[in-house]
Amino acid sequence: MTGPRTRTVRRPRYPVTREIDEQTGLGEAYMRSLLRTQLRLAVRLCLVLAVVVLGLPLLFAMVPEVREQEVLGLPLPWVVLGALIYPWFVVCGWWYVRMAERNEDDFADLVERAEDRK
Amino acid sequence: MSAAYGLAGVLLVVVATVLIGVLGVRISRTTSDFYVASRTVTPLRNASAIGGEYLSAASFLGIAGLILAYGADMLWLPVGWTGGYLVLLVLVSAPLRRSGAYTLPDFAEARLESMAVRRVASVLVVLISWLYLLPQFQSAGLVLRTVTGAPVWTGGVLIAVVVAVNVLGGGMRSVTLVQAFQYWMKLTALAVPLVFLLLAWRGDGAPGLSSDVPPRFGDRTTVSVGVAVTVNVTTPVQVTVDGKVDGRDYPGAAVTLNPGPHRIAQDTSLTFPAGADVPHVSGRPVTTDREWALPLGGREHSLYATYSLILATFLGTMGLPHVLVRFYTNPDGRAARRTTVMVLSLLGAFYLLPALYGVLGRLYTPELLMTGRADAVVLTLPGRLIGGLGGDLLGALVTGGAVAAFLSTSSGITVSVAGVLAQDILRGGVRSFRVATLLALIVPLALAIAARSLAVADVVGLAFAVAASTFCPLLVLGVWWRRLTVPGALAGLCAGGALAGSAVVVTIAAGPPSGLAGALLAQPAAWTVPIAFAVMIIVSLCTQRRVPPGVARMMVRLHTPESLNVDRGTWRPRRV
Numbered sequence: 001m002t003g004p005r006t007r008t009v010r011r012p013r014y015p016v017t018r019e020i021d022e023q024t025g026l027g028e029a030y031m032r033s034l035l036r037t038q039l040r041l042a043v044r045l046c047l048v049l050a051v052v053v054l055g056l057p058l059l060f061a062m063v064p065e066v067r068e069q070e071v072l073g074l075p076l077p078w079v080v081l082g083a084l085i086y087p088w089f090v091v092c093g094w095w096y097v098r099m100a101e102r103n104e105d106d107f108a109d110l111v112e113r114a115e116d117r118k
Numbered sequence: 119m120s121a122a123y124g125l126a127g128v129l130l131v132v133v134a135t136v137l138i139g140v141l142g143v144r145i146s147r148t149t150s151d152f153y154v155a156s157r158t159v160t161p162l163r164n165a166s167a168i169g170g171e172y173l174s175a176a177s178f179l180g181i182a183g184l185i186l187a188y189g190a191d192m193l194w195l196p197v198g199w200t201g202g203y204l205v206l207l208v209l210v211s212a213p214l215r216r217s218g219a220y221t222l223p224d225f226a227e228a229r230l231e232s233m234a235v236r237r238v239a240s241v242l243v244v245l246i247s248w249l250y251l252l253p254q255f256q257s258a259g260l261v262l263r264t265v266t267g268a269p270v271w272t273g274g275v276l277i278a279v280v281v282a283v284n285v286l287g288g289g290m291r292s293v294t295l296v297q298a299f300q301y302w303m304k305l306t307a308l309a310v311p312l313v314f315l316l317l318a319w320r321g322d323g324a325p326g327l328s329s330d331v332p333p334r335f336g337d338r339t340t341v342s343v344g345v346a347v348t349v350n351v352t353t354p355v356q357v358t359v360d361g362k363v364d365g366r367d368y369p370g371a372a373v374t375l376n377p378g379p380h381r382i383a384q385d386t387s388l389t390f391p392a393g394a395d396v397p398h399v400s401g402r403p404v405t406t407d408r409e410w411a412l413p414l415g416g417r418e419h420s421l422y423a424t425y426s427l428i429l430a431t432f433l434g435t436m437g438l439p440h441v442l443v444r445f446y447t448n449p450d451g452r453a454a455r456r457t458t459v460m461v462l463s464l465l466g467a468f469y470l471l472p473a474l475y476g477v478l479g480r481l482y483t484p485e486l487l488m489t490g491r492a493d494a495v496v497l498t499l500p501g502r503l504i505g506g507l508g509g510d511l512l513g514a515l516v517t518g519g520a521v522a523a524f525l526s527t528s529s530g531i532t533v534s535v536a537g538v539l540a541q542d543i544l545r546g547g548v549r550s551f552r553v554a555t556l557l558a559l560i561v562p563l564a565l566a567i568a569a570r571s572l573a574v575a576d577v578v579g580l581a582f583a584v585a586a587s588t589f590c591p592l593l594v595l596g597v598w599w600r601r602l603t604v605p606g607a608l609a610g611l612c613a614g615g616a617l618a619g620s621a622v623v624v625t626i627a628a629g630p631p632s633g634l635a636g637a638l639l640a641q642p643a644a645w646t647v648p649i650a651f652a653v654m655i656i657v658s659l660c661t662q663r664r665v666p667p668g669v670a671r672m673m674v675r676l677h678t679p680e681s682l683n684v685d686r687g688t689w690r691p692r693r694v
């Protein structure tokens with residue numbers, strides 16, 4: 001990394017899209033920031049998923065009483081794995097799509113605003 | 119179930135599938151049509167098509183069968199098959215669409231600029247597809263046998279012929295339409311009978327499954343054994359045998375079966391008295407209903423098996439060849455994401471159903487534990503629980519749904535494997551695609567007829583394990599990690615493919631050995647996936663000079679929204 005401060009002060013000589021096309025330091029910095037934001041979002045969601053999905057068998061193994069709990073007359077594991085987990089997947093997916101699109105819009109705004117300023 | 123109604127169900131679905139397929143022919147003329155339906159498919163239809171293609175015999179028949187046999191642990195199977203799409207959505211869906219590749223080998227070539235990686239990917243696609251087709255053909259045989267008593271190989275041949283006609287006739291455009299139809303067909307075929315089954319169950323006093331005894335025959339029950347089987351008897355029981363047991367012929371005589379293994383020959387019927395314990399196929403655990411209903415209850419090494427299953431299904435979905443080809447029919451990266459969320463909803467709705475069939479099967483068709491044909495539970499229940507004309511009609515409906523399941527999955531896989539064979543092994547173009555289609559069907563069909571009979575969901579599980587150990591690291595690292603190199607990718611693909619592949623061969627050819635080694639081989643993903651990732655990363659780090667020169671441009675292509683006007687490189691998949 002070479003000082004990011006100087007880079008924010010410097011006005012782009014070309015449209016940012018051209019900086020990206022020519023793979024200048026500035027263009028690469030824009031690309032890296034987009035990738036980092038998207039990757040951070042993806043990792044965050046995968047971690048939540050992993051905690052729930054990998055945690056459940058561990059919970060069943062460590063605390064056997066949980067397996068025998070009943071919800072509305074049905075065993076808890078069947079209620080969770082047979083039904084509740086599916087809508088939760090959909091909610092996670094929907095949230096991810098919103099966040100990922102927001103990140104992309106922010107990136108597009110950033111690139112275009114830099115171009116307007118020129 | 120009456121043979122006539124069942125056969126009518128089979129024929130109806132076959133005819134409808136071919137008709138819908140033929141309707142699409144007029145529009146599909148050029149090669150591009152053949153491969154990806156010209157990318158003009160609407161999101162709901164696309165999501166339905168993904169669902170229709172994905173819900174195979176393993177989902178329609180296999181899950182209920184495994185739940186009947188093994189209980190709560192098997193609930194993870196549909197959970198993983200749905201959750202796999204969440205992982206796919208988050209890690210690779212939009213970038214893959216933006217890559218512009220048609221197939222997995224295309225992606226490998228585009229990202230790594232290497233024909234060697236492309237060829238290894240092609241071989242893996244073909245192997246995974248064949249592994250996936252094998253159980254589809256086998257369970258088609260099972261269905262036709264259950265319904266009409268036809269020899270086991272006929273079902274596989276029937277499916278192969280219909281798929282060949284359909285794919286050769288219309289290519290992917292028609293297949294897209296067929297697949298979308300198949301999803302709704304399958305959902306209906308499972309949901310409608312279930313409503314009646316649940317009503318019948320309530321009418322029966324809504325019996326539960328919390329007793330501390332293993333499954334028993336509720337009434338005096340005659341069990342016909344279709345394929346020779348060895349069962350374990352736990353308590354002495356007097357049965358009436360018509361056929362051959364332990365090598366001796368009995369023409370309807372009373373025989374006392376002592377505890378221990380007994381060999382029952384093909385086409386033998388045994389009549390058990392009411393209240394007798396159900397003998398289990400040898401090697402299947404005998405669990406009380408209470409143990410069965412609890413996760414981690416029955417099998418040895420069940421915690422390891424559960425984790426391995428979770429890894430294979432959650433990570434393997436993205437590496438299935440027929441799943442990825444569907445994403446290229448989205449107009450752009452955002453549409454690919456939105457389609458995936460829709461797929462999650464459609465799959466979630468479908469997977470609420472099979473578990474209930476498994477539970478009802480445990481209550482009403484426990485003899486399937488003895489015949490070793492637990493996969494037939496979905497087909498057997500309507501006739502057993504409802505009976506009469508209603509039972510016959512509902513039976514015909516689930517049979518039709520099962521046929522839809524084989525047809526859709528087999529068509530999808532055939533299209534993708536034929537695409538890869540045509541392009542990377544034959545010369546490309548429409549004629550090669552046709553030759554490749556036949557090749558793609560004949561090999562697994564021969565294997566299905568030759569191999570011993572296997573639980574459909576188990577074999578499909580192995581295909582997921584191979585996909586998770588090969589394409590998952592390639593895709594995830596390819597999309598997110600600039601430092602991936604050609605030698606790294608090759609080493610990772612080969613290591614993952616060889617390890618998971620050997621486990622598959624041992625499990626299918628010989629059956630897994632008992633104990634920990636058996637668990638490790640039957641569910642290899644928990645060790646093969648981390649090894650594949652580690653090899654890919656370590657070899658890449660050691661060969662940093664071989665980072666592909668165009669990686670920066672490729673990252674722009676994979677991750678920038680289509681609205682931005684940037685240079686995305688000139689790579690195009692090689693197509694006429």
